[in-house]
Amino acid sequence: MMNFFSRKKSAPSAKERLQLVLVHDRTDLTSAQLESLKDDLIKAISQYIEIDPDAVRIELERDGRSQRLVADIPLRSAARHRSG
Amino acid sequence: MTAQVITVTSGKGGVGKTTAVANLAAALAMDGRKVVCIDGDIGLRNLDVVMGLENRIVYDIVDVIEGRCKLRQAMIRDKHYPEMYLIPAAQTRDKNAVSPSDMIRICNDLRPDTDFVIIDSPAGIERGFRNAIAAADRVLVVTNPEVSAVRDADRVVGILEAEEKGSPALIINRLNPMLVKNNDMLSAEDVLDLLGIQLIGVVPEDESVIIGSNRGAPVVTDPKSRAGMAFRNIAKRMQGQDVPFMDLDSQSGLWSAIQRLAGRK
Numbered sequence: 001m002m003n004f005f006s007r008k009k010s011a012p013s014a015k016e017r018l019q020l021v022l023v024h025d026r027t028d029l030t031s032a033q034l035e036s037l038k039d040d041l042i043k044a045i046s047q048y049i050e051i052d053p054d055a056v057r058i059e060l061e062r063d064g065r066s067q068r069l070v071a072d073i074p075l076r077s078a079a080r081h082r083s084g
Numbered sequence: 085m086t087a088q089v090i091t092v093t094s095g096k097g098g099v100g101k102t103t104a105v106a107n108l109a110a111a112l113a114m115d116g117r118k119v120v121c122i123d124g125d126i127g128l129r130n131l132d133v134v135m136g137l138e139n140r141i142v143y144d145i146v147d148v149i150e151g152r153c154k155l156r157q158a159m160i161r162d163k164h165y166p167e168m169y170l171i172p173a174a175q176t177r178d179k180n181a182v183s184p185s186d187m188i189r190i191c192n193d194l195r196p197d198t199d200f201v202i203i204d205s206p207a208g209i210e211r212g213f214r215n216a217i218a219a220a221d222r223v224l225v226v227t228n229p230e231v232s233a234v235r236d237a238d239r240v241v242g243i244l245e246a247e248e249k250g251s252p253a254l255i256i257n258r259l260n261p262m263l264v265k266n267n268d269m270l271s272a273e274d275v276l277d278l279l280g281i282q283l284i285g286v287v288p289e290d291e292s293v294i295i296g297s298n299r300g301a302p303v304v305t306d307p308k309s310r311a312g313m314a315f316r317n318i319a320k321r322m323q324g325q326d327v328p329f330m331d332l333d334s335q336s337g338l339w340s341a342i343q344r345l346a347g348r349k
């Protein structure tokens with residue numbers, strides 16, 4: 001818990017927390033479910049192309065009243081394969 | 085004329101739905117509109133006291149539905165505005181006494197000779213809320229600039245979208261400009277950005293609201309009240325007028341007084 005008497009202003013933290021809560025409320029997806037979705041995605045993609053599992057980012061983003069699932073999946077350097 | 089049916093709802097309780105209904109109705113009546121308010125909060129009747137009409141109740145909405153009286157007999161005429169009426173809620177404990185189709189039927193009966201039917205929804209997303217939105221042509225969602233009220237408002241907006249009720253308009257109530265200025269309250273812009281719906285008005289926190297409800301006289305009748313002015317502006321927007329949003333900052337009582345004393349204004 002944050003220190004109640006900390007001098008930091010509270011409105012930015014309210015907004016940040018609400019942003020997260022609303023995305024999850026709207027999609028009915030918990031953080032745990034999102035993690036397991038990410039694991040499944042990594043497994044599926046790895047069957048076709050070599051990726052760096054630790055660098056994969058997957059996020060729910062808000063865009064007005066709609067949500068999108070945004071994945072950033074860096075591929076392992078192809079240059080290495082070509083030169084090797 | 086054919087009435088617009090407007091439902092005021094919120095998800096979270098106590099954010100100012102009943103206050104908004106009483107004030108918007110009075111402001112519309114001041115503009116010469118014929119208005120019928122319906123208290124949809126079965127079992128927790130309140131609109132009557134806020135409007136100062138509690139002593140005039142003979143019949144309520146459940147009497148109409150169960151055929152004990154005619155619709156006209158349950159319409160209580162306001163003391164000051166002869167073109168404003170209230171259909172009170174019943175104090176029964178039977179939540180199933182009213183159904184969505186009852187609300188649609190009553191509103192359709194009112195439509196031909198009314199300009200606005202304004203329905204005060206109960207808090208929550210249960211039966212009473214469903215009844216309140218059933219007949220709505222337009223929904224106004226009331227929230228406060230505060231985390232739980234905004235979260236619940238978002239749930240309600242989601243349900244309204246899923247029910248294809250169209251995108252509701254937002255009333256941000258009890259905004260404290262000084263707290264916003266100090267970055268200790270969500271601003272109207274923050275709330276709008278979070279909820280992603282259109283804004284119809286921002287009502288400041290204002291003690292005259294409480295004084296008004298003590299007297300059973302909505303604050304729109306007080307020309308000096310900031311909240312009253314905000315509600316009057318919303319009523320104008322409901323009538324299709326393009327009214328600029330108030331600059332809450334520049335006149336926020338104490339803050340501007342301090343600014344003046346400090347010689348900064």
Ligand SMILES: Nc1ncnc2c1ncn2[C@@H]1O[C@H](COP(=O)(O)OP(=O)(O)OP(=O)(O)O)[C@@H](O)[C@H]1O
Nearest residue numbers: 097098099100101102103207258288289290293294
């Ligand atoms: N802008 C305001 N400034 C100050 N007080 C306000 C304001 N708006 C509402 N209030 C006060 O907040 C309290 C709750 O308001 P109200 O009864 O209208 O809420 P509600 O949403 O109808 O509640 P419920 O969910 O219980 O039906 C009342 O005491 C009212 O006077």
Ligand SMILES: [Mg+2]
Nearest residue numbers: 101102125130
């Ligand atoms: Mg109420």
